[in-house]
Amino acid sequence: MAPLLDELFRYVGFDEQDGARLVAASDALEPSFQGIVDEFYVAIDGNREARAVFEDEAQVARQKGLLLAWLRRFFAGPYDDSYLEERSRIGRAHVRIRLPQRYVFVSMNIIRAGLTRAVWALDDPQLDKIALLQSIQRLCDVELAIMLETYREDYDRALRTAERLATLGQFAGTLAHEMRNPLAVLSTSSHLLRRHAGDDPGVVRHVDRIERQVAVCGQIVDDLLALARDSPPRFxxxxxxxxxxxxxxxxxxxxxxxxxxxxxxxxxxxxxxxxxxxxxxxxxxxxxxxxxxxxxxxxxxxxxxxxxxxxxxxxxxxxxxxxxxxxxxxxxxxxxxxxxxxxxxxxxxxxxxxxxxxxxxxxxxxxxxxxxxxxxxxxxxxxxxxxxx
Amino acid sequence: MKVLLVDDNAELADNLAELLASERTEVFAHHDATAALAWGRTHDFDTALLDVRMPELSGVELMRLLRVGHPAARFVLMSAYTQDAELDPTQDTVAAVLTKPLDLPSLAKVLGLDA
Missing domain, CATH: 3.30.565.10 (Histidine kinase-like ATPase, C-terminal domain)
Structure with a gap:
């Protein structure tokens, strides 16, 4: 099992029994899933900032489908690396659409409340509802931790990108300047070559090629210098x-x-x-x-x-x-x-x-x-x- | 017109000399600043085209030394580094600071050639 998942399960205290309890309750709870999904999106619709993340009704419909699948997997397991992989992917999708991190908590509470009500409403005298709810809460905690991990990944990546760009910028500046002298020789030489070539089409074709490629190099140098300069925009x-x-x-x-x-x-x-x-x-x-x-x-x-x-x-x-x-x-x-x-x-x-x-x-x-x-x-x-x- | 051209990149100096030379323009190319300075003590020129980054003597320093004996000469600096030339506005009057690779039409224009 991936170290992250193993650590989370141990920390939250989610074990095989919890998993088995969730899987056993799956069929009984299934009829309440759609209601929880609808409730979830009513809550989102009431929040201007959260709503702004979604582009249109079609996207909301897609997200509803995804949340339903999410709930099903929550009760289906298996709670292994493929689970972590799937949950991380969902987390990354949230990061990508820039859902503010705090909504993850609010959203998880809506799910918790919905599932709690659904469990209480079950008519099964044999069922240990307290134990089932505890298992649900534990897995919700694991889910939250995975989501936050994806936000951390994103933050780390942004930091790494900035650091790398800064280092690269210094290097790029030196490299670009060092390239300019040989490029100056190349472009002046091709100019002279053209002068000497007269109208020999074979030579002219190659001089044209050299000049085009020198221009390409010049563009690369300009890009590198732009990277090195990092000047603030003038609006x-x-x-x-x-x-x-x-x-x-x-x-x-x-x-x-x-x-x-x-x-x-x-x-x-x-x-x-x-x-x-x-x-x-x-x-x-x-x-x-x-x-x-x-x-x-x-x-x-x-x-x-x-x-x-x-x-x-x-x-x-x-x-x-x-x-x-x-x-x-x-x-x-x-x-x-x-x-x-x-x-x-x-x-x-x-x-x-x-x-x-x-x-x-x-x-x-x-x-x-x-x-x-x-x-x-x-x-x-x-x-x-x-x-x- | 006499042009003094100094660049420690010998190939570039020779190329530029060949490109600029014409019936009306005589170009004296040097590959090191000290030799150019010595040449300047005994020769006349109208325009100096100097690379900024050179060992021993920078283009800016060379310009200051040359200007003493050639107060009427025009000076054009060229550099691979954009904002390279640290010019002192009270004593350094230059006709232009050009960035490498040189754009030949603008070089010709700065030098007053119609090439």
């Missing part, structure tokens, strides 16, 4: 349609098209234009690279609400979608960590950089998969920035 009103078009024009994409929709009330947002362009170039480039056969990169800009601890603010969401293979679960978990890459080429700095820029804009960058296939990146930027009227 000014940015016209989104034009910055999207401008970023798109910077990409080489013979087989791809851009499909942009900008809602009339979401045309402009305060941002650092060059930083936002850098984010867009990165995300749209990933989108084109994900569609090796070509296709349309879809960009939709619309108003939305950004939920932050204790407040909701008006915001604009730039959604970038492709119809490529989408993300693996592993990729979704590590996407914004430096040096994590799924591409055969690429150093894994693009998304962490984008994430850092969006965070410095007090916004949020998130990734998910589309149905049936494709990746979706959401940049959410607040409509008001401090120090800007």
């Amino acid at each position: 000014e009103p940015v016209d989104l349609a034009s910055v999207i078009e401008f970023a798109w024009a910077q990409l080489t994409k013979p087989e791809h098209t851009l499909d942009v929709t900008v809602a009339p009330d979401a045309g402009s947002v305060p941002a650092d234009e060059s930083q936002l362009r850098q984010v867009l170039v990165n995300l749209m480039e990933n989108a084109t690279q994900a569609m090796t056969e070509g296709g349309a990169v879809e960009v939709q800009v619309a108003r939305c609400t950004l939920t932050r601890p204790g407040e909701e603010v008006d915001a604009v969401r730039i959604r970038i979608e492709d119809s490529g293979a989408g993300f693996t679960p592993e990729a979704l978990e590590h996407l914004f960590e430096p040096l994590f890459t799924t591409k055969a080429r690429g150093i894994g700095l693009g998304l962490p950089l984008c994430h850092r820029i969006v965070t410095k804009h007090h916004g949020r960058l998130s990734a998910s998969n589309r149905s049936p296939r494709g990746a979706r990146l959401d940049i959410v930027l607040p409509l008001a920035q401090k120090g800007m009227s």
